[in-house]
Amino acid sequence: MNSHKFLVEVEDLRKYYGNVKAVDGVSFKIKQGSIFTLLGPNGAGKTTTLEIIEGLRTPDSGKITIFGRQVDRIGREEKELIGVSLQETNLISHLTVRETLSMFRSFYKRGLKVDDVLDFVNLKEKEKSYVEKLSGGQRQRLAIGLAIINDPLLLFLDEPTTGLDPQARRSVWDLLLDLKKKGKTIVLTTHYMEEAEFLADWVCIMDHGKIIAEGTPEDLIRSIGGESVIEVDIEENHSFLEDLNNMGLNYVFNSKNKRLVIKTNNVLEAIENLLKIAKGKGIKVRNETIRQPNLEDVFLTLTGRQLREE
């Protein structure tokens, strides 16, 4: 089983709910020992895709190969080898952290010692606390603890840092990097582009149930062109945007938040041209930012929307 280069292979996966195409022909391969990330806004189909692979939902069509075996739905054998952390982590509230881990450990034939897991997720001090008394970050660390209690080969983590403060998020990231070092294969969904950029070896960007781009974070960012990005807030003005076009500026304007994003290899020239046109039209330019392009720009370029738009 370990000899397979790809632990999971998904081909033309589809799941429709009436007219809603939750997953619409998704295909990808997950390399052993990598952090594979499904990046996309809420409702893109990331969780549905993950839950089909995890065996929680039945696909309408498509092919799933996991640990080298094609399955319609994973069985007990595969469940012994995977670990899962769901998007929401509710557990039996009046059990302690240790009891919860012990309970889940008893479900598997093999696995880690509860003490080792407590140490790994840094919850030793909280081992006697009831689950309901844990903070969001602690609860998320417990969820990861439960996901690794059987020492799985493959981990599915569905938005493991959503709702956490930056410090707690960072602590989860460190855990995931440690797991990667231990040779675990991690499948991660997120709508945080910085999370995907920081952790992922391979990113699939999903939107409306489809994968719209995939590659390493660096390749994806490079694919949109431009060494730098200039962001400004402006009022919507058609002739102004036309003038930007005429100037040959590569831009995306988000009419919802009135944010103009320009990709360029020559920052000074682009700013000079931008300000000249704005002045000529009497348009105020505010909140200027110059930065390196990121996955958010990739998504914006591909969809015209931002990842965390309402």
Place this chain on the structure above:
Amino acid sequence: MIIKNSTYFFKSAIREKAYIFWCIAFPAILMMILITIFSSLYEVKRVNFDIYLVKNESGDFSNIIYNVFEDLSKGEEKIFNLKIFKDISIGEKLLEDLKKGKTKLIVEIPEGFDSLVLSNITMRMFGADVNPVPIKVYTLRHSLSSQAASMVVRSIIDRMNLEFVKRMTNVNEYKVKSKILGSKKGFSYVDFIFPGIVIIAIFFTGMFGIGQELSWYREGKILKRFQLTPISPLNFFLSYFLSRFYFFILQILVLSFVGKVIYKSSVNPFSFYFIFYVFLTMFTISTFGFFISAVAKNTNSANVIGQILNFPLQFLGGIYFPVNDVPWFVKWIVIINPITYLAAGIRDTLGIMPSPYPIYLTILIPLVYFLIFLLISIKKYRNMELT
């Protein structure tokens, strides 16, 4: 693994204060309240009246009457607390005692009673039609106990008249044989309510406890989390049911302590019939809980479904009071209510109250409910996509 997992579910339940209150403390408190309110209302106490007997004669006939009253005022089964007054006339003082309730009734054997009876008998022997010899009975018109005492005295005097007639004439007496079926002891509300409260405690844990908790497990994606592990659904549900089984046992122990030790119920919680019906109740009611969790969309709707089922099941199941004579428009709820049969069956087999239904029905109908709800729940959970 089932036993080990069941201990985790049990630990979680036992640590929840609300769960402990509603499933253990509340039924015990309810039983205490009901016994306090209703035991005196339902309990048939031995009738025991205070009466005065004024005896102004000492002949044979008046002595017969006197002896009858005296016999009825002796021993454990006495009907009267008798106070004898001899050779006095009914005066203001005795009548004042009657008015004040010191006595419920005054019986006076008037002066000349014996000679009147003797002459009456002689006259009858010669075929004369004579008026009966009077015994005077004083009662208080608006006092129920006084009227009740007078009815008892009247029946005694009627019986004595009959005896006189029998001895003087050739009257054949026809005897009706009677046999007391069931317990000879009187109705005890403590015995009546104790098995009922045990059923209702199981009902709270089984229907509300299981229904709402499993709905929350579903809504809070806890079931989904279990589904991702190799544990089978059968293993999960058996573990969960076993944890509630421990809880049922705990409930029964607490209620048995209250019923047996505090209120001296004669029901033996270790008797076969008690245990049998308690088990039948556990299985039947638990499937109600599983059913609710399977059909409810979330915890709130599980609560609503539970409340809708609760009122007819609990109050029209004969738990708190007999429901045989309820009006026709609610009678059908009584008839289709499995609690009716469980309560009737357990009380009948324990000799507390005869069941209006055949005993086999008190087992069969809950079993039918058990099977129906179990099959629906299994089907619902099988087809459920936990999202």
